[in-house]
Amino acid sequence: MTIFKALTIAGSDSGGGAGIQADLKTFQELGVYGMTTVTAITAQNTLGVQGVFPSSADAIAMQLDSIGSDLAPDAVKTGMLFSKEIIRIVADKVRHYHWRNLVIDPVMVAKGGSPLLQQEAVQSVITDLLPLALVTTPNLPEAEILTGMSIRTLSDREEAAKVIVQMGSQYVVMKGGHDASTDQIIDLLYDGENYLYMENLRIETRHTHGTGCTYSAAITAELAKGKSVHEAVQIAKLFIQSAIEDQLGMGSGHGPTNHFAYQRRQRGEIHV
Ligand SMILES: Nc1ncnc2c1ncn2[C@@H]1O[C@H](COP(=O)(O)OP(=O)(O)O)[C@@H](O)[C@H]1O
Ligand SMILES: Cc1ncc(COP(=O)(O)O)c(N)n1
Secondary structure, three states, rough: OOOEEEEEEEEEEEOOOOOOHHHHHHHOOOOEEEEEEOOOOOOEEEEEEEEEEEHHHHHHHHHHHHOOOOOOEEEEEEEEEEEEHHHHHHHHHHHHOOOOEEEEEEEEEEOOOOOOOOOHHEEEEEHHHHHHEEEEEEEEHHHHHHHHOOOOOHHHHHHHHHHHHHOOEEEEEEEEEOOOOEEEEEEEEEOOOOEEEEEEEEEOOOEEOHHHHHHHHHHHHHHHHOOHHHHHHHHHHHHHHHHHHHOOOOOOOEEOOOOOHHHHHHHHOOOO
């Protein structure tokens, strides 16, 4: 049996719902061997981010070299990258090791409002990282910051996706969870030619900590197994829907999603 390997380059979330922890749980649930490069340690729980401690440049470069020189990942994702310097190192190593199947989740702000990317680093995401990306997964506020556009209508979303593809990402998944004006959540997948809309009813819950991390990790895991981007995104969508729907109810703030739920559903242990 071949076990495929995926690498997450992201921040650690002590609360276990987002970041590296969400990514590894998702890889494991989807049958993919997970590896990590920790870009920062965050002290974090369901109430917010209490501290951010970026890793040193050497620590990041050496983790990437340890993996690159021995354990060739089949797919790679990035999450919290925090600074220009970290982005530059990551981009250099991705190029050096010829890592394909790169998923960029352009994490900027935690749900509670704490910055996870310095403002001055946004331009580095655009110039250093997006040209290397197979898939970029911005939420609506991130898409606005990357493109400088105000995104109100569906045609604004299409236009912004086009701009992100022009910046170099081959595919864009624009996540619609932040559009509070409707009960219908609309994610958009753009491949440079066609737009695919994926719609679902908003699940009423405050437990959405780590949704973006989990979704992009599921896409990465499926790409590692050799799935096409369209197949990977569709499986990831089912994964995140199950994880949001089957609530764990942990913590007194915005709790984690349920990484067990997708497999439990596949095994028939829970029903929609
Ligand atoms: N309340 C919800 N009900 C159903 N799906 C959701 C909900 N919130 C987010 N999602 C889905 O979770 C994924 C992450 O979306 P989003 O919350 O927009 O991104 P982020 O976590 O990066 O801010 C998307 O596929 C989105 O459609
Ligand atoms: C270390 C870390 N990385 C990313 C997020 C974003 O979380 P979300 O997936 O909810 O946008 C987070 N809160 N903490």
